[in-house]
Amino acid sequence: MEKVITIKEIAKRLNISPSSVSRALSNHKSIGLKTKTDVQRLAKELNYEPNQTAIFFQQRKTFTIGVILPSLSEEFFSSAISGIEDLANENKYTVLMGQSHDDVEREKQLVDTMKNHRVDGLIISISKNTEDYSHFEAIKKFGIPVVFFDRVPDLKDIHYVWCNIISGTTQAYNFLKELGHQSIGMINGPTNLLASKERVEGYKNALIQSNLNFDPSLIVSCNLSTKDVFKATEELLNNTNKPTAIIAFNDYVLLDAAKAAAKMKLKINKDISFVSFAHLPICHYAAHPPLASVDQFSYKQGKSAMEIMLQLLAKDRNENNESYIKIIIEPKLIVLDNTID
Amino acid sequence: MEKVITIKEIAKRLNISPSSVSRALSNHKSIGLKTKTDVQRLAKELNYEPNQTAIFFQQRKTFTIGVILPSLSEEFFSSAISGIEDLANENKYTVLMGQSHDDVEREKQLVDTMKNHRVDGLIISISKNTEDYSHFEAIKKFGIPVVFFDRVPDLKDIHYVWCNIISGTTQAYNFLKELGHQSIGMINGPTNLLASKERVEGYKNALIQSNLNFDPSLIVSCNLSTKDVFKATEELLNNTNKPTAIIAFNDYVLLDAAKAAAKMKLKINKDISFVSFAHLPICHYAAHPPLASVDQFSYKQGKSAMEIMLQLLAKDRNENNESYIKIIIEPKLIVLDNTID
DNA sequence: ATTAAATACACAAACGTTTGTGTGATATTT
DNA sequence: AAATATCACACAAACGTTTGTGTATTTAAT
Secondary structure, X not given: OOOXXXXXXXXXXXXXXXXXXXXXXXXXXOXXXXXXXXXXXXXXXXXXXXXXXXXXXXXXXXXXXXXXXXXXXXXXXXXXXXXXXXXXXXXXXXXXXXXXXXXHHHHHHHHHHHHHOOOOEEEEOOOOOOOOOHHHHHXXXXXXXXXXXXXXXXXXXXXXXXXXXXXXXXXXXXXHHHOXXXXXXXXXXXXXXXXXXXXXXXXXXXXXXXXXXXXXXXXXXXXXXXHHHHHHHHHHHOOOOOOOEEEEOOHHHHHHHHHHHHHOXXXXXXXXXXXXXXXXXXXHOEOXXXXXXXXXXXXXXXXXXXXXXXXXXXXXXXXXXXXXXEEEEOOEEEEOOOOOO | OOOOOOHHHHHHHHOXXXXXXXXXXXXXXXXXXXXXXXXXHHHHHOOOOOOHHHHHHHHOOOOEEEXXXXXXXXXXXXXXXXXXXXXXXXXXXXXXXXXXXXXXXXXXXXXXXXXXXXXXXXXXXXXXOOOOOHHHHHHHHOOOOEEEEOOOOOOOOOEEEEEOHHHHHHHHHHHHHHOOOOOEEEEEOOOOOHHHHHHHHHHHHHHHHOOOOOOHHHEEEOOOXXXXXXXXXXXXXXXXXXXXXXXXXXXXXXXXXXXXXXXOOOOXXXXXXXXXXXXXXXXXXXXXXXXXXXXXOHHHHHHHHHHXXXXXXXXXXXXXXXXXXXXXXXXXXEEOOOOOO
């Protein structure tokens, strides 16, 4: 544990002032060539490392982006954070990460921590139970820009990245319809999520396009837990208007739903077919893969969120930012090659 | 964007000194009751938030733990980081996260960033290609403790958490042997990884226990990519001493290996059986699940790494820490219930 | 030769907080 | 009543860096 080298120390050893050392290191023109090389040589020799905490403090900027998401174990989010991180790193930013685990209290506490750490910005995908948004207001008032992605609150005055679930669901529906399915069910997510609302909207849109009537019993909601998915699947399959195909909220839901269907002695892809959302790698290894999965481009969503953030960061803090940046990403239905290999 | 409230500002408004405000806020005994309540009331009213960057700087402590891992998309690591984060949060620490993507240069750069950010400690699972450890030496010299986990360099003078792969592999071998398998192959990972070396050791141990001879052709290495796994699988299955069971480096390798075997018209779990490592949830949904998977308790590994870190952080920085903490976690072979449902 | 401009540096303040020390005013002890 | 202890606060320094301003010395321009 050697003594940590500071600018002051270098200054003392060379008998010059700290300000000159600072300027020499940053190649300021007002420093003479000899002094410059002297300083730079000694700095390297002593293994000088600038104390970022001092710089952060002095510059009122931490080059840190807070990222809060529900859970990294969902591949969607781990992929999204990669998008954020990659772009962040390219721009000298680092990621301060926190998982809410869909716990509102923890989310609030994390926002608070981020605020105290003086992150330069916050990118967040909210917990599925979050309905009070005051903690975001608080951090915004503090001058820290907030960008939402994927799990976005239903508010007007926010920046966000959002995948066009409506069109994705319509695509999914039409895909199944063209395969000849007449009765198409849907296992949806928690009703308070915009993601769920838009799936319903996309579903209905497809019906309207085809001049079909809406049967509410074909859509069931669940809280995404395995148990609830099982229940939802059974409910759908026992429905009087029994679907021959189901649109699952995402790939995880699909896996459980297919399992449930198999347990009911149904042949997957024969008696009952599935389409889901996310298009995770697991689709290619699953016992019961979906016919297709709607790719929501998680990496791109993360990257886009960071793009918005960089724009906001470039802005003058005092500008009146009455405008909000919203990026809509078009999802893509990926038909899987399920030639069982 | 209101003016940010500082201690100085509060002091000015109350006509007292900043030091008194500071002490009042931290409930120092030398401050009178009236002043204390006055300060605390005004602080709340003005929405005062302590500037952590200033505190970090002043206290030479950031309450931030750097975590570098190869890739969050591997569930093993996303689970491990959850273990780290949970324990960190309980102790007022936050996680600064970075992914190396198995790129040595990026790993080095991340270590450097962490160093500059003055993280209080670094927890890392190294890239699979890392063979030069000088960047870790550098950050250690800087007084920042480093704890390794799972992907650990083969060095003596380090703190680490490590899963007893040797015993795990022996367990896996014996499990297959008791099922009657005579010729058991192994698809191993990159040879420079300790994880790979120990798998070989565990494999050999099992042989010795059973008084069997070692056939080197039954172990093939791969770089974990899908393509390489396919190649390795084919090599094993075309071997003159053809295995009836294969121990895969991990569940991802298993998925590709099973796919490769299926492509070769082999019946999984009949012509060829698998055991793997990690025991990811995907095992329960896979088209070709392994008979068993060795759980390496990733969450626990992460948590243990953070435990070591907390111990190191509690130590006096100037103590001579010639002792190194090593935690070995016993893995557990989980036999899967593959009654196809 | 005189003045102006450029060079190369030093000085000092500031960022917001914590903490050691100093100091009057009460309160307590003898 | 004098000496001492306690209280409640103010003052100042420090953490390491950046940056605006001041100032000798040198160089260039007239």
